[in-house]
Amino acid sequence: MMNCSKVQNLLSCYIDRELPGEDMLAIQRHLDSCNECQRDYQQLLQVKRLLGAMPVRAPEPFLEERLVQVVFSNSKPASTWRLTIPRPLLRPLAIAATVAGIALGTWYFATQARSPIQQDLTAVAGIANEIDHATIDAYLSGKLRLQNPPVIPAEIPLHPYDNRPSLVSVRYYR
Amino acid sequence: MEWTTEATASWQDTREEFEKLMRRHHRTVYNIAYRLTGNRDDAEDLTQEAFIRAFRFFDRYNREMPFENWMYRIVNNAFIDMLRRRPKAQMISLDQPLNLQDSDKDVQFEIPDTASNPETIVMSEELEDYIQRALDALPPDFRTTVVLADIQGLSYEEIAEAMHCSLGTVRSRLHRGRRFLRQRIEAYQQARARGEVDP
Numbered sequence: 001m002m003n004c005s006k007v008q009n010l011l012s013c014y015i016d017r018e019l020p021g022e023d024m025l026a027i028q029r030h031l032d033s034c035n036e037c038q039r040d041y042q043q044l045l046q047v048k049r050l051l052g053a054m055p056v057r058a059p060e061p062f063l064e065e066r067l068v069q070v071v072f073s074n075s076k077p078a079s080t081w082r083l084t085i086p087r088p089l090l091r092p093l094a095i096a097a098t099v100a101g102i103a104l105g106t107w108y109f110a111t112q113a114r115s116p117i118q119q120d121l122t123a124v125a126g127i128a129n130e131i132d133h134a135t136i137d138a139y140l141s142g143k144l145r146l147q148n149p150p151v152i153p154a155e156i157p158l159h160p161y162d163n164r165p166s167l168v169s170v171r172y173y174r
Numbered sequence: 175m176e177w178t179t180e181a182t183a184s185w186q187d188t189r190e191e192f193e194k195l196m197r198r199h200h201r202t203v204y205n206i207a208y209r210l211t212g213n214r215d216d217a218e219d220l221t222q223e224a225f226i227r228a229f230r231f232f233d234r235y236n237r238e239m240p241f242e243n244w245m246y247r248i249v250n251n252a253f254i255d256m257l258r259r260r261p262k263a264q265m266i267s268l269d270q271p272l273n274l275q276d277s278d279k280d281v282q283f284e285i286p287d288t289a290s291n292p293e294t295i296v297m298s299e300e301l302e303d304y305i306q307r308a309l310d311a312l313p314p315d316f317r318t319t320v321v322l323a324d325i326q327g328l329s330y331e332e333i334a335e336a337m338h339c340s341l342g343t344v345r346s347r348l349h350r351g352r353r354f355l356r357q358r359i360e361a362y363q364q365a366r367a368r369g370e371v372d373p
Contacts, residue, residue: 009349011349012345012348012349012352013345013349016323016330016348018329018330018345043356044352044353044356046356047324047352047355047356047359048323048324048352050297050301050305050359051305051320051321051324051325051355052324052325052327053297054209054297054302054305054306054325055297055302056201056205057204057205057208057209057214057217058201058204058205059200059201059204059217059218059221060214060218063200063204063218063221064197064200066222067196067200067221067222067225068193068196068197070222070226071192071196071222071225071226071229072189072193072229
């Protein structure tokens with residue numbers, strides 16, 4: 001129910017049509033039957049119309065050029081630096097970078113500290129990190145000689161599935 | 175191989191784009207600046223400051239938004255900063271009761287029939303002056319809200335975006351701003367009728 005107090009608070013929204021349809025209708029109905037609110041509405045509408053009728057103030061002609069002058073003299077382009085590589089060099093450089101990367105990686109792996117068995121096996125078999133079953137078998141069967149034989153417990157845990165020596169346990173034995 | 179700066183070409187494009195927008199919209203910005211500041215010198219300063227800031231932050235401008243709408247927010251912020259730098263001007267709090275005599279409460283404006291098409295209202299310089307002085311007496315946020323709504327014709331949503339506030343705040347400021355203006359304009363007219371104010 002729209003009482004005078006509520007209607008008067010919503011009059012600006014009503015004037016600007018910023019209310020849902022049903023509220024607009026309810027206010028309209030109230031205004032039709034309430035002189036005080038109708039007067040309030042007319043006066044607020046007058047204010048809006050007067051403001052809208054105020055002449056547009058134009059700037060002096062010089063302002064436009066002055067703006068261009070001032071705005072762009074106040075700023076500088078942000079500098080970004082870039083390495084320019086001549087096109088013919090791009091492909092050889094990319095290849096060289098990849099090769100260097102691989103060489104670096106291999107050297108890194110080769111010199112990383114490992115358990116003795118890993119180091120020996122790596123040196124012998126050239127395997128970076130994984131020790132495969134074949135290598136372990138070869139070692140265990142005596143076919144693979146190691147410079148620093150690790151101390152391997154009498155019982156090497158067998159892999160639960162295929163009864164082969166467990167990779168993990170061998171890797172970590174000293 | 176050599177080090178180069180690749181910035182020059184794209185800055186030129188940016189500058190050209192901005193210059194085009196600035197030339198197209200500077201009159202609108204100036205008009206708002208004038209209604210906010212109330213005088214030509216301040217309006218020119220405010221317009222200039224707004225465009226300097228706009229260019230500085232142009233890389234943040236979302237091209238899907240109308241350029242003017244983006245400028246309204248910048249103008250509003252620059253306007254507030256401008257006021258902060260000045261000694262506090264006499265501004266009437268919206269909660270202060272105005273000195274209105276009851277018998278004069280229903281004094282009508284001396285204006286052409288407002289029931290007619292608003293675009294055909296011919297406003298005297300005197301009335302324009304009254305209204306501008308009334309605007310000048312409004313606190314800045316209320317003033318900006320009224321200017322954007324009733325002079326620039328923005329929707330509540332656009333105003334909320336420009337002023338970085340809620341729709342409820344827009345409604346409240348606009349409503350109270352209009353009521354205040356109505357009372358101020360009436361007060362000026364009464365004072366003038368009594369010979370207390372120079373037209």
